[in-house]
Amino acid sequence: MIRRLFAIAAKELRHIMRDWQTLLVIFLMPVVMMFLYGYALTMDLTGVPLIIEDPIPSPESVRIAHAIDASTMFHVVGTVAAAPDPVELFRKYHMKAIVRFTPHFAADLRRGGEGAEVQVLIDGCDPNVGTILKNAFGPVIQKATLDALGIVAPAAVTVDEKVLYNQEQRSALFFVPGLMAIILLMISALLTSLAITREKELGTIEQLLVSPLRPREIIVGKILPYLALAAADGALILCVGYVLFGVRIAGSIPFLAGASLVYIFTSLAIGLLVSTVARTQQQAMMMVLPATMLPTIILSGFIFPLASLPWPLRCLSAAVPATYYLEIIRGIVLKGVGITVLWRPLCILGAIGILLVLVSVKQFRERL
């Protein structure tokens, strides 16, 4: 039995090795994505271009303009006396904000009271940027005005912030574990289902079935090399993450490996189920992509925070295996917590896997 299993596995391995284009993509893609996310993708805003409209410049308004330009977030492109068509500045010159002083700003300020006003026009197209800008202008302008008037504000409440798990706030730490979930799923579910449907399409699965091999030997033998491939790719991601981005695994590595095996098992079960239903490779692809890859990217909390989803989508995300795997792997890698905290998502993940295997074995018996 073991010998026949290995014969099938060796045959499948040769199929994999022959297709170097796919292999290249599998091993190159995670590395390229890590580079992009590690270096390129930060949400920090710097150098936001803006225009200042100041009809009658005064020492105070000039000082405020300087303070705005001095902060790393803003970059003052220019100061104009009047901007009759602000929309044009946004449309054509791609300004993100216009700070408008009134002609009587300095007089209002010196008089005291609540008369002095600064209006800030903000490009709200990107709501994320819009929110940050909306909150950022107030403190900068307030502080610059107090400085210009020579008022020392008394100390009030200091917020002593303690950022846990990812002190330096690097996006690579968040992203590398997420990438594991995507790549492992891609190899286990997509490649496995394609490998089985390819034999169906070419008719070779029938030749295998009439050979002395048992169906379960064929299936397990075909799956084994992909298991190895997934494990190798997972190890590669963690190594590159460690070497290039300093992503240290805070928790136990054996537990991480064990949990990853459970996830691979669940993903393989998805691939198996798809391959019992699909008749051609194209169908398999079209089922796997929208049914598993996209939800894994969008609904698992990989990039977009789960708590911000509307409730129907939160329910959907509870059915995505990667949601649980992400909770586990981020728990181990970033928080360093163990099975005592993570037993619940691990059990759910295993249960989904067993359920899927049972369904696909039933399907397999009926179809072949």
Next chain:
Amino acid sequence: MNPFLLMIWKEFRHIRADKFSIRLMIFPVFAQLLIMGYALTTEVKNIDIAVVDECVTPESRSLIETIRGNPLFRFHRAAATAAEARRRIDRGELRAAIVLPPDFSRSLASPSGATVQLLIDGQDANSANVSRGYLNAIVAGWALQSQERSLTARGGRIASLVPVTVTPVILFNPLLESTWYMVPGLVVILVTMITSLLSGLSIVKEKETGTLEQLMVTPVEPHHLIVGKTVPYFLIGIAELCAFLVPAILWFHIPFRGNFFEFLLFGMVYMFSSLGIGILTSTVARTPQQVLFLIWFILIFFILLSGFFIPVENMPPWVQQVSRINPVRYFMFAVREMFLKGSGVAELWPELLGMAVIGGTVFGAAVLLFHRRAK
């Protein structure tokens, strides 16, 4: 019959015969638009939070009530100690906790001021940043009010602490709706995916079944074949682009402020890049699996660098330079500007030019390569 028309007709019959692909072009794509329109949001809300009130005075309670009044937070039962709060963050039950120390009220009046401790789950740098910003702003606002109260009690005037009012006016997307920004971007991505995948797959399928070779020995020239393969998907792409406007406007209520015909012009120019990617891939790939993987790889690269959810301006300068060869970036920018700002060719001609150059290069290279392989 004209060989061009013949090949186009042939391709349309292929598409019509393939019920599976037709369904694929319609239902999942619209479902994706609806689901992703809501799901793709970098907004941060419903932050799970709890307080640790070690002080229990009217002041501490007033601060807690102020935080509680903010709709961005989801309040959980209070923790007794900071250690308990930390454990609950470890378990993933909370994202943040605020600790008010026992001497909070007393030190409020002192010259050095009071300190509040904020524990925050920093796994997701973006969410952590935003929630930190919110909490700091709330605490600062509350502190100002409490100073105002104590100042007026002593006969001072608050105006001396707040000399100026800053009034933000949000243009183009006044309620800062995430869908207004993401759905136009999604339209671009979905159209790119469909057109490049379908055109790439249709050529490779003929390769795999051997019918491409049969076509090559007929009097049909390679350029007839390319035109036959692209025109139908060009039309499908334009049709989908228009079809996407319907849910965007009627379901998501996104204003379309631009000119429809200019939108079409941008779409047509863009199709050359997107179909070019498909054809270029199919000259390299031998099986549908390879087409899928290569296109997926290219598109992930292009989507990440398109400014779809992370502004290009935030990226380091060398990445910004790299993203200049990315056609998705130009079309994404143009579509969003047309939707929300009502810009047109007058403002967006650099993007149009960029797309035309890239499209011409990619499509030209694809056709040349196809010719070389076919010979």
